[in-house]
Amino acid sequence: MKLLNVTAGAVIAATGFCSAAFATTDLTMWYHGAGNKVEGKIVNQIIDDFNKSQSDYKVSLQSFPQNSYNGSVTAAALAGKLPDILDMDGPVMPNWAWSGYLQPLPIPQDHFKAFLPGTKGIYDGKLYSIGLWDAAVALYARKSTMKELGLRTPTLDKPWTKDEFMHALKAAKASGKFDYAIDLGMSDKSEWYSYAFLPFLQSFGGGLINRETYDSAEGVLNGKDAIAWGNWWQSLFTDKLVPGTSQDPAAHETGFIDGKYAFSWNGNWNAVKTMAKVKDVEFLPAPDFGHGSKIGAASWQFGISASSKHPEGAAEFIKFATQDKYLADFSEALGLIPATKSAAQMTQMYADGGPLAVFYGLSAAQAEKRPVTPGYVVESKVFQKAAADIADGADVTDTLDGATDQIDADIKRNDGYKTH
């Protein structure tokens, strides 16, 4: 008993001593990248640097596997156990802000003036999240193939038109050297569909939802332009230019590298891997289907939970983490697009003249965010199914009508996703 008392006393004394000496506030942080060693190393490095750089706050990290991350956040929010700082996928942010999981960053928007637009999570006029990087999609091609088929190299200023793009695909198919003209990644039945294919629909002049009011998809997802997109989309599959929804994931992974596909519609995160295997690969901008070249924007971003008692501390950390050197670190290690031009200059890949600099240009010039609305998480699923069904041969108009009805019904069920 005596021993216990002594021990307890010592513990109390020790704790008391610590808090008196440092007066540190503990902050918790969640991150989606568990299992990725490189990513974990950089995040830990930033946290260590931050904890050493000042004595007011101490950040501790908990990582989750990406697949179960959103579920964990939802569960924690229901249980009232959200961390102070958390990261989130850009298009999901409005849903979480609307649900009251997040609070606006207590940092003036001017602080991030130099950041790519896709890295800023602005909902309802307020900045809720900020990304250290963005992602971009490009048309992967081989210089040799382009030359052989006699194709003009498209540029940011003068991208391919729809006709040029279709000519390129048909020429590739007619050459008889490829299983399919282009790999669109149809095997990846996930957010990839919305991220990669929604820009085609937008370039045709259609969209997922009315971007002014965000209250209906009528006339946007099933209007004339959208039906034109649907017919074109279906023709890619009926003309056997693209492997369909049953594409085997391994073929998607290595098909372009192995020369099975002439082109590949792929993200910058696969660029380094591809360059190592295909010496003359080049990254071309998205074709213009009539309303400008478009690609998706917004990747993972940091924000502060609504329940955080120390938002000013969390904001300090976010400001610290968004320094150019860390943006450059992430980019160098993972091939991501640094959020600022100055950070891009610090990297091998994205500096002017670097092999991936083209992606920085794509992101700055063509990126369009997915609809910034709490309903996006549902609308995205509806789009994924519609794009897959049309690819599989469903009637275009009826499918788009059905998708429109589904989105409108969901918006109605949620009282218009009004903010409170």
Next chain:
Amino acid sequence: MRSSLTSANRAGWAFALPGIGLILAFIITPFFLGVGFSLSNQRLISPNPTRFVGLENYRQMLDIAVVKLQAKTDAAGKVITNAEGETEFPRLRAITRNPDTPQYRGMQEWFRWVSGDTAHVVIASDVVFWKALLNTCIVVLVVAPVQAAIALGLALLINQKLRGITIFRTIYFMPVVVSIVVVSLLWRFIYSGQNGLLNNMLSLISFGHFQPVDWLGNPHTALGAIITMSIWQAVGFHMVIWLSGLQTIPPTLYEAAAIEGSSKWQTFRYVTWPGLRHTAVLVLIVITMQAFAIFAQIDVMTKGGPLDSTQTLVFQAVQRGYGMQNIAGGSAISVILFVIVLVISMIQRWLTRER
């Protein structure tokens, strides 16, 4: 009223308590919650308060109607036909997006049949649900008898006193212990349309006459492919149950049958089969329930596609509850599934009762 259950049986209750507690917490409570959710507009994530909506979710799911489309006619009143000589009908949206017929708003075509100049179109406000229901019923109707029969056949084969028979038992049982997710991934490669194992084998056997089929990419073959794979995967489990049934049949009966000079078929028909009665009831009910719950294969292999040809009820319940964040809709499907399984199990019990 005092029975052995209530009197002086504290130890028994104590032993049962953990099990009852778990069943209460993870099966019975969620069941009642599910029924409650299905009558509300419960969302997975939402700041809006949950409201009671009565049977709205069920109405939305079950609403179905038949509408008629008259063939398009030209100025002279002659029916227009397309290049293939088929009668042309106006688009369905002429009815479903017509302000004069607001009751059909938001409904989609499930299927149609044409008689003369009229197309009868069955439209439903939730076509995917109906397709899922139909597919699930097909799965059960095929899997239950076929899997039970194959499992019995295998059980009879391995119920012999041969050297090395345990090797066969192990082989047949192996797919059961492998995770269904892994099995599904492997079969995705087997079924691959480009250079899958199945296509290659069929081509080899037919000396190249066989045209490769995209098994999971073709709406006509996808469900069959998944059913075949499911039967293969779980057949070992039911084989073991049949086997245990076979081994409860007293050998003396077989000896007596042999002395009477009964043929193999007669032995099976009059000795083995009657002895397996209870096992048969168990196997049939278990397979039926498992077949109704088919999910992992769909999720890994097709995600309900192509063209909804592999949608099933449980897959849709999960898809709605978590994907679409519509817990109420997912719960309503689960309740309907529960009612169906309950009714079928009761019918099976009644049909196989002791007479």
